[in-house]
Amino acid sequence: MHVYHAGGVIHTPVQNDFEIYENAYICVEEDGRVNGIYSVLPKSMMHFPVTDFGDQILIPAFTDGHIHSAQLPNAGLGYDMPFSKWLGELTYPSERRYREKEVYAAVNRQLIMDFWKYGIMHGAIMSSTDYGATENLFEQYLDSGMCALIGKMNSDLPAYGAAAESTEASIRETELLISKYANKNPCVNYALSPEFVPTCSDALMEFLGDAARKHQLPVITHAAEGTEDVEMVRKRFPQLQTYGNVLKHFGLFGGHPAAAVHYNMAEPEELLDMAELGVIYVQCPNSGMDMGTEKLMIMRKAMNYGVPCALGSDIAGGHTCNMFRVMVSAMQLSRITALYEPFESLKTAEVFYMATKGGGKLFGKTGSFETGYFFDALVLDDGMISPFKAESLRERFERILYAADPACITLRFCKGKRIRAPKNRYTKN
Ligand SMILES: [Zn+2]
Numbered sequence: 001m002h003v004y005h006a007g008g009v010i011h012t013p014v015q016n017d018f019e020i021y022e023n024a025y026i027c028v029e030e031d032g033r034v035n036g037i038y039s040v041l042p043k044s045m046m047h048f049p050v051t052d053f054g055d056q057i058l059i060p061a062f063t064d065g066h067i068h069s070a071q072l073p074n075a076g077l078g079y080d081m082p083f084s085k086w087l088g089e090l091t092y093p094s095e096r097r098y099r100e101k102e103v104y105a106a107v108n109r110q111l112i113m114d115f116w117k118y119g120i121m122h123g124a125i126m127s128s129t130d131y132g133a134t135e136n137l138f139e140q141y142l143d144s145g146m147c148a149l150i151g152k153m154n155s156d157l158p159a160y161g162a163a164a165e166s167t168e169a170s171i172r173e174t175e176l177l178i179s180k181y182a183n184k185n186p187c188v189n190y191a192l193s194p195e196f197v198p199t200c201s202d203a204l205m206e207f208l209g210d211a212a213r214k215h216q217l218p219v220i221t222h223a224a225e226g227t228e229d230v231e232m233v234r235k236r237f238p239q240l241q242t243y244g245n246v247l248k249h250f251g252l253f254g255g256h257p258a259a260a261v262h263y264n265m266a267e268p269e270e271l272l273d274m275a276e277l278g279v280i281y282v283q284c285p286n287s288g289m290d291m292g293t294e295k296l297m298i299m300r301k302a303m304n305y306g307v308p309c310a311l312g313s314d315i316a317g318g319h320t321c322n323m324f325r326v327m328v329s330a331m332q333l334s335r336i337t338a339l340y341e342p343f344e345s346l347k348t349a350e351v352f353y354m355a356t357k358g359g360g361k362l363f364g365k366t367g368s369f370e371t372g373y374f375f376d377a378l379v380l381d382d383g384m385i386s387p388f389k390a391e392s393l394r395e396r397f398e399r400i401l402y403a404a405d406p407a408c409i410t411l412r413f414c415k416g417k418r419i420r421a422p423k424n425r426y427t428k429n
Helices: 069-074 083-097 101-117 131-142 167-181 202-215 227-236 243-249 268-277 285-291 299-304 323-340 348-360 393-403
Strands: 002-014 017-028 034-038 050-052 057-060 062-068 120-126 147-151 188-190 219-223 258-262 280-283 309-311 377-380 409-414
Touching: 002 348, 002 393, 017 348, 017 393, 057 348, 057 393, 062 069, 062 258, 062 280, 062 309, 062 323, 062 348, 069 083, 069 101, 069 131, 101 120, 101 131, 120 348, 120 409, 131 147, 131 167, 131 188, 167 188, 167 202, 219 243, 227 243, 243 258, 243 268, 268 299, 280 299, 280 348, 285 323, 299 309, 299 323, 299 348, 309 323, 309 348, 323 348, 323 393, 348 393
Parallel strands: 002 050, 002 057, 062 120, 120 147, 147 188, 219 258, 258 280, 280 309
Antiparallel strands: 002 017, 017 034, 057 377, 377 409
């Protein structure tokens, strides 16, 4: 048993409120799972040595529910361009460069370093359509001690540009990656990653639906970002009409973990389906605002339908994977939209839940300190943020959420093990 003491332990077992412990102990079993949080250490635990974090605050580590590894070099670039120019001048060239070994090895390394820096112990990563880049990301991740869902992007039809790959190559390479990496490691698994319905042929979606069912693999896809792609889907599938119906038809929603990213144009029936099937809705607030997306999903609306919600960075649609910034953007976006939409803005606890337990649902028992959850944790020192003393732990944490930078994270744990800074160069030993 490992016993930790902290000035504060904060988590969100339920979506709408913090559970806060002052001067508490958290006990972690040898297998990395939380035994319990205690204000007074039980007698049965007293003989274990205590690791004391002093006045620092312990929180669950973050989950980034959606990021494009190939796009990392473009984070922060071109957000004053029209969308088509941004795709043509930044996104597509970046994906082409990501096919070169030296480039993808360095970019993947940087992603792991960034996730470590920002306390993201779980990340759902959509790679490019390139086999080698995706394989390299798996290999690097397997040595990191951190957890990820990684998928080669599937995209065999043209939508805004030329088709990125052939149907045959897409299926063959995905099968190969599944056989190498699916369900083989407790931390790193394969996620089927169709780019979005308009760029996936029927044959490809059939294959992916079969693979999801056969291997019980998660599916992560973009959906209904704006009127243009919604119209493409409606025209191509006149009987099915919506993304939700198409994804259900091909077995990509339901029966296995699934997440839909953006889904700004979701119809009420689609939200009802997501709630019923447990499909996680991943909002990427920075991406929506950086891209000037025409209509952003109101998170409260999705929540009111009972849809499980998470947050993502969507680099390079979004400019950063700093989850503190992503949470603040979600808060700000909801405050602004609440001015002209009949929905209540989000609570701090709700965005924190989405960045921890909400996104963690894609992975299993992570994002909370409830008994049986993995001890995936960050130790935070807020001493450097403000000279003004906050009245309560809750206030200290609210300030951390808004003003923290990565330097406030002093320690990181994943599945009960301390994760040290990755070296900036990957060498397979
Ligand atoms: Zn995306």
